[in-house]
Amino acid sequence: MSDALAHVKDLGEYVAASPSSFHAARTAADRLQAAGFIELHEDANWPETAGKYVVVRDGAFIAWIIPEGAAAGTGFNIFGTHTDSPTFKLKPSPTTGKFGWLQAGVEVYGGPLLNSWLDRELQLAGRLVTLDGAEHLVATGPLLRFPQLAIHLDRAVNEGLKLDKQQHMNPVWGLGDPSAADLLGQLAARAGVDREEIGGYDVVAADTQPAQVFGANAEFFASGRLDNLSSVHAGLCALESAAESKSGGSIAVLAAFDHEEVGSGSRSGAAGPFLEDVLARIGAGMGAGTADSQRALAASFCISADAGHAVHPNYAERHDPANRPVLGGGPLLKINANQRYTTDAPGAAYWAALCREAEVPYQEFVSNNSIPCGSTIGPLTATRLGIRTIDVGIPLLSMHSAREMSGVSDPFQLSRAAAAFFTR
Incomplete structure (x- = not known):
């Protein structure tokens, strides 16, 4: 519990420093630079060596770790999120x-x-x-x-x-x-x-109200912009951790887009070319040709992390009767038959194995048939790049409120799963 409390304290500080998507991207980039990442600019040449890098585009940022031994055709493990909120x-x-x-x-x-x-x-x-x-x-x-x-x-x-x-x-x-x-x-x-x-x-x-831990046993956390800075922060902490231990395997990528709340259709949104541009430049730096790039994408995996719904005790009829996630029960694996979320059977098995490896509990979420769910960057990323993608996120109450509510343990558990993902 002490680790989870420390995590949400840091999350609250990140939210306070990120009142807009532009602040969220800048704060993350500055924090990564303090952890040894090199900030690159899109109008400059990029290094062709293994290392840790971050690039900011408007209110979005992408950061990555190229381990020693990575080559043309090495796959990407991408943790995708968004920086904006209603x-x-x-x-x-x-x-x-x-x-x-x-x-x-x-x-x-x-x-x-x-x-x-x-x-x-x-x-x-x-x-x-x-x-x-x-x-x-x-x-x-x-x-x-x-x-x-x-x-x-x-x-x-x-x-x-x-x-x-x-x-x-x-x-x-x-x-x-x-x-x-x-x-x-x-x-x-x-x-x-x-x-x-x-x-x-x-x-x-x-x-402007600061984040707060509360509840009979300090089990709840309230803050603005948990949708979706909770996921951005989880990925940020995980990438910082991976930067200290990653020595091989995939290229770890944290992609935090803007404008998800209004459809992602912008140069810094998931429907735009930002991620594709960055992956192409990483591949080009390793001498990747067309076939190499296709092999790299085929070997890649994307976790789309965006907040989801916990069962509301006063409105239980609004939820699926058999799948009712709770605060403190672990991050959600989000499933939708109409591909509003991208999770499929191979992706669900990957997530289950990843959470077992990280010793993280998780819950499944599916909507009530009478109440269609929203969507995420997951379907857009899968469609643009053809990468196997799943949708996950911490459960919330009061989603899209000026002040949302989560469990204290869930953001930390999501970050642990992301850290295991990045080090694969």
Whole structure:
């Protein structure tokens, strides 16, 4: 239990340092560099030797370890995740307001539980891009709030809260005349850049409440953005561990994509070419031809790690009656007949063997037939590259809430399984 508690403490610190996908990628790259990884840039030549490397593309990053003895045709063990979470993204002309209130114009990003964002102290975080093309990360600390309407003004609110995304989800951030205020100026000041030099921005809202362990026996963990920074962090810790012990076998790869919550269709999303580009460059550095590259992909395996659902005690009818994962029962093996998850029989057997090797318990998840499940980067990766892929992840309650809940032990168990995967 002490190892699991240490893991979630580190996870909470990673989440706090990662209020946006850009922060998540930068924080991970900096941490890997501290562990001896070399950061590469896509517009430069890459080394052709064994070693530990990381590359960042916007809000995504890919890191890998090429062991001694790797050659053209060596397979890749890929742990795939995503860095983004449901939130609200700052619109153009973001300074709004009325009746003496300063408000922010925001657009819904992904599928957040809207009510969970009410009455929380939020920050704005992301990147500002100046006219010279330089990117500047910014995080404001507590700045905004979606204030809920008092029950005295809506006596039927407990019979059913209805929130209009345009009318009701406009956070307040100050008092005054909107025509004399400038929200972008606030961001520029915090980033240390000239307001007039800002040419573009990708900025989102994030909860500022710190992560917390709780429960009768300290068995629960609450935090924002567990979907899916819990998986990114598990893979990050596993790769750090593998960097100390890996001496042969496959090429270990941690691929953390952006934009999964909105379909992955971007240059840094799993539907884009990022992973394929990196794998091709790794192969080219080892002199791989077309046949070698095909052999490498055929020898590869991908674990798509994304959070899943634990059975909810108050809504048990929403879950499959025979498969009801619990918090603290180990990571999930996610299965779907319609290929929303990619797990098949050979992949399930691989996962079972891997968890036995790592001494990690796991649970199976399948959806209630009446409630279709979401999807992950797994089907996209399998389709783009033809690599055998399975879907896994820790079980959560309150998924897509501003503050999600997991078991304390599950993130640690997922990281242990990932570490065993990387050292194969």
